[in-house]
Amino acid sequence: MNVLSFCSSSAVSSSLPGLIIFFITYHIQKLESAEFTVMCPAHPVMATVGEAIELPCHLSPRMSAENMEVRWFWSDFLSFVHLYQDGKDEHEQQMTEYRGRTELLKAGLTEGNVSLRILNVKPMDRGQYRCLVRDGIFYKEALLELKVAVLGSSPLISVQGHQNGGIRVVCQSAGWYPKPEMLWRDHIGHLLTSLSEAISQVDNDLFRTESSIIMREHANQSLSCCIRNTLLNQEKESTIHIADSFFPRVSPWMVALIFILLVLFGFMGLTVYLFKIKGKSHVGECMKLIRDCPLASK
Secondary structure, X not given: OHHHHHHHHHHHHHHHHHHHHHHHHHHHHHHHOOOOEEEOOOOOEEEEOOOOEEEOOEEEOOOOOOOOEEEEEOOOOOOEEEEEEOOEEEOOOEOHHHOOOEEEOHHHHHHOEOOEEEOOOOHHHOEEEEEEEEEOOEEEEEEEEEEEEEOOXXXXXXXXXXXXXXXXXXXXXXXXXXXXEEEEEOOOOOEEOOOEEEEEEOOOOOEEEEEEXXXXXXXXXXXXXXXXXXXXXXXXXXXXXXXXXXXXOOOHHHHHHHHHHHHHHHHHHHHHXXXXXXXXXXXXXXXXXXXXOHHHHO
């Protein structure tokens, strides 16, 4: 028992320096790796197509992030949107779509600002981003949602001609994102039903819209075409005014002419009919005279 006790005590005594070194190293790394939280907005960040946008993020408590790793990415950790590592930006594994369009705001790194700026925002940039900050063996990350929108061109209203007893009016606009809502309103603001509507997405992912309506005759009325971006809650509107004189109508002279022609044709028809009747009556009298003639009896 004494031997066993001695052996056990010897083993502990021999491993004690290693344990001391381990704990010292662990605590040094723990001291060097400061604990923090990454703070990003809980609400979505709104960006406009073609402009620059800043994705705000910072460390809490405030501390320098100059010697830390800052990684912005979507879902793939290795294929990143932007990477700051060892005091410089890394581009080797950066997503192709973001090359030349991102920059970390290094001026604020000493204060824990790890915000990312995206240049020339595109519709494809929308989505959820992850901001991961690592210091030694310690790291934290936060999520941020980016929404993208843009107002398109002002509605262009054109008159296409007469159709179904009214005037066909077309409204066109392009450069919208996301898909816009198109509305027709009359002169007092009531919504009208469109005749047709077509929305297409072109190569730059922006939407183009076209709608038509038949405008009926009313006393000097106005017609408005409104296109709304539901994400921005903003709209653009154009109005057209068409006087009653442009609507298709039957001229009073044309009505009189048609009436005269109808009367004339009716009179001509009646005349022909009477002549036919009179002709038949005359033939009948001649036949009667022939039968009554004495020469005819011989």
